[in-house]
Amino acid sequence: MGILNPKKELEKEAIVAGLLKEKGLSITAPRKLILSLLMKEHGPFSAEEILKKLPKNSCDQATVYRCLNQFVEVQLVNTSFLEKDMAHFEYNDPHHHHHHIICKICKKIESFHDCLMEKIELGLQKKGYRDIQHRLEIFAVCENCAKG
Amino acid sequence: MGILNPKKELEKEAIVAGLLKEKGLSITAPRKLILSLLMKEHGPFSAEEILKKLPKNSCDQATVYRCLNQFVEVQLVNTSFLEKDMAHFEYNDPHHHHHHIICKICKKIESFHDCLMEKIELGLQKKGYRDIQHRLEIFAVCENCAKG
């Protein structure tokens, strides 16, 4: 794909570099690789999956974790804990806000773009989902900490 | 408290034992201790916190984890991943459905009993919370797996 259309690839590179700069991160090979991977493929992916998807020996496991944590900090990436014991990461596209539903048995992950509990659960039941549970967690800075 | 009102304590014991039986779990000392702790105090608590709250040497770390996982399986307890790297556990009281908000900085956890995104975020802003993010995860059995 990059070979077939080098112009477009260069544009994408520029976008990725721009995002990194915007967030105050220096532009390095691993950071570009990881971020463009996450922007191209729709996760959520575990760190291990990301490492496997990168070109062989292009970057170390430790670097993957370090980059992902930095991306989360600057809100380029969202974390979720769909599976116990393992974080999943996904590019945070503000224009495509969505949530995940993971099958308790086969662990298949799907996304949906709606955001209202009752509506969601009814819709999912009609789709054939059973035994639906949800978890909503909110992260914020409290009044006290916002002052300090 | 148990000493002051032994009758009420016995009643509570019976409730806890009843819940365990209802869920097909045998009634053991550690299970009774952990479940009644979670029913009495409102978490969410980490496994470590639970272990510390139990009477000294009343049960092993491994047992705490084993019990908690069983409780989650039978839906007596809910898990949340408010902090990366550490699960939190809480008694699943169907009459007091609620969610959690954790401060990004001081990690203070509060619960709220409302359940509508926009309403929630507006209300929290008025309460002084800033930089609000939320995470909603849904767990269910998909059509395929429900068949099998």
Add this chain to the structure above:
DNA sequence: TACTTTTTGCAAGCGACTTGCATTAATATT
């Protein structure tokens, strides 16, 4: 280009959680 700062790779380390196994306790059976 030379200097300073940050990032990376590697390997060792950490910590939450799990597991194998012998012992002990809970349920089922008689």
Add this chain to the structure above:
DNA sequence: AATATTAATGCAAGTCGCTTGCAAAAAGTA
């Protein structure tokens, strides 16, 4: 109620996702 059977517990060792210290390399800066 006593015994047999099955399951749960404690202990210690192990696993695994993730982090970190440090020297080398690459980015940013002048």
